[in-house]
Amino acid sequence: xxxxxxxxxxxxxxxxxxxxxxxxxxxxxxxxxxxxxxxxxxxxxxxxxxxxxxxxxxxxxxxxxxxxxxxxxxxxxxxxxxxxxxxxxxxxxxxxxxxxxxxxxxxxxxxxxxxxxxxxxxxxxxxxxxxxxxxxxxxxxxxxxxxxxxxxxxxxxxxxxxxxxxxxxxxxxxxxxxxxxxxxxxxxxxxxxxxxxxxxxxxxxxxxxxxxxxxxxxxxxxxxxxxxxxxxxxxxxxxxxxxxxxxxxxxxxxxxxxxxxxxxxxxxxxxxxxxxxxxxxxxxxxxxxxxxxxxxxxxxxxxxxxxxxxxxxxxxxxxxxxxxxxxxxxxxxxxxxxxxxxxxxxxxxx
Numbered sequence: 197x198x199x200x201x202x203x204x205x206x207x208x209x210x211x212x213x214x215x216x217x218x219x220x221x222x223x224x225x226x227x228x229x230x231x232x233x234x235x236x237x238x239x240x241x242x243x244x245x246x247x248x249x250x251x252x253x254x255x256x257x258x259x260x261x262x263x264x265x266x267x268x269x270x271x272x273x274x275x276x277x278x279x280x281x282x283x284x285x286x287x288x289x290x291x292x293x294x295x296x297x298x299x300x301x302x303x304x305x306x307x308x309x310x311x312x313x314x315x316x317x318x319x320x321x322x323x324x325x326x327x328x329x330x331x332x333x334x335x336x337x338x339x340x341x342x343x344x345x346x347x348x349x350x351x352x353x354x355x356x357x358x359x360x361x362x363x364x365x366x367x368x369x370x371x372x373x374x375x376x377x378x379x380x381x382x383x384x385x386x387x388x389x390x391x392x393x394x395x396x397x398x399x400x401x402x403x404x405x406x407x408x409x410x411x412x413x414x415x416x417x418x419x420x421x422x423x424x425x426x427x428x429x430x431x432x433x434x435x436x437x438x439x440x441x442x443x444x445x446x447x448x449x450x451x452x453x454x455x456x457x458x459x460x461x462x463x464x465x466x467x468x469x470x471x472x473x474x475x476x477x478x479x480x481x482x483x484x485x486x487x488x489x490x491x492x493x494x495x496x497x498x499x500x501x502x503x504x505x506x507x508x509x510x511x512x513x514x515x516x517x518x519x520x521x522x523x524x525x526x527x528x529x530x531x532x533x534x535x536x537x538x539x540x541x542x543x544x545x546x
Contacts, residue, residue, distance in 0.1 A: 271316055283544070300539050312544075313543060317444050318431070322432060335441050338435070345403070345433075361388050365388060365393060368385070373427055374451070376423050405428065405430075410473075419477070450499055455483055459471075469487060474507075484496075493517055498522055520536050521540075523541060525543060527541075
């Protein structure tokens with residue numbers, strides 16, 4: 197395993213895995229020790245004659261797939277090397293701002309960046325999809341990936357017998373991305389027992405289909421403490437689940453897609469920050485809170501970027517952060533709001 201070089205988009209096969217914890221430690225030691233850092237790099241397949249324990253949970257997983265590409269910079273490299281270079285500059289300036297080391301660089305080539313970003317928001321980051329030549333081929337590949345997941349992983353490995361109910365819940369999750377997860381309500385609507393819905397939810401988490409974001413709270417009376425927000429780890433797979441590949445500009449779920457995209461990129465490219473969301477019992481909300489040491493940075497996703505919510509001002513008043521960001525489709529500006537320096541930035545900076 198040591199000094200093994202794997203090309204981007206390559207495949208790493210490991211047979212006869214006996215102790216998953218040891219093998220995971222060995223694999224991930226070269227990528228900072230975190231499984232999520234592997235996402236977007238290679239396809240990883242772990243095999244054993246039986247099954248092996250994944251981390252310390254009771255879930256048995258025999259084959260894992262880490263094969264998404266993020267917008268940074270692999271997706272752009274497959275499209276336009278010049279834009280990929282510019283992206284790195286904008287992205288790094290954002291990181292320096294969050295560390296209080298610099299200002300955020302002005303945007304350029306906005307239309308060109310958004311063209312590729314909108315494609316990514318619909319079709320996601322699977323390498324096979326990115327390489328596809330046209331829309332129909334992308335859709336066919338995504339449907340094949342979706343069906344293969346149900347056939348091989350859900351039915352073949354996890355031994356789910358109530359596949360129609362599993363798929364119903366998966367579709368319900370797909371329709372509710374970037375929203376608070378109320379599992380009991382969804383289970384009731386779909387006539388699934390709560391225990392079975394929890395089982396399906398755990399499968400989707402452990403097979404890296406969905407991600408649940410926890411809340412940030414310090415006030416135990418007025419701030420949510422347990423409710424989680426739901427996201428998909430690949431938007432192409434999400435859109436395949438609901439069979440909706442309509443172009444970004446013609447969709448009703450543009451804001452949800454944009455927020456889900458930002459979550460995905462924050463998890464992958466801003467791993468030094470703890471990531472949460474903030475919401476009060478009065479429904480004031482901030483989409484993301486980036487936490488590092490004693491510093492908190494609110495990040496709000498606004499499709500138009502025009503008007504800040506009352507929740508944003510409530511958070512500034514309550515926690516007085518030094519920096520904040522508003523993620524928009526194409527707006528760029530900065531403004532001092534009391535003691536907080538706020539930047540409006542285009543979504544493709546992530």
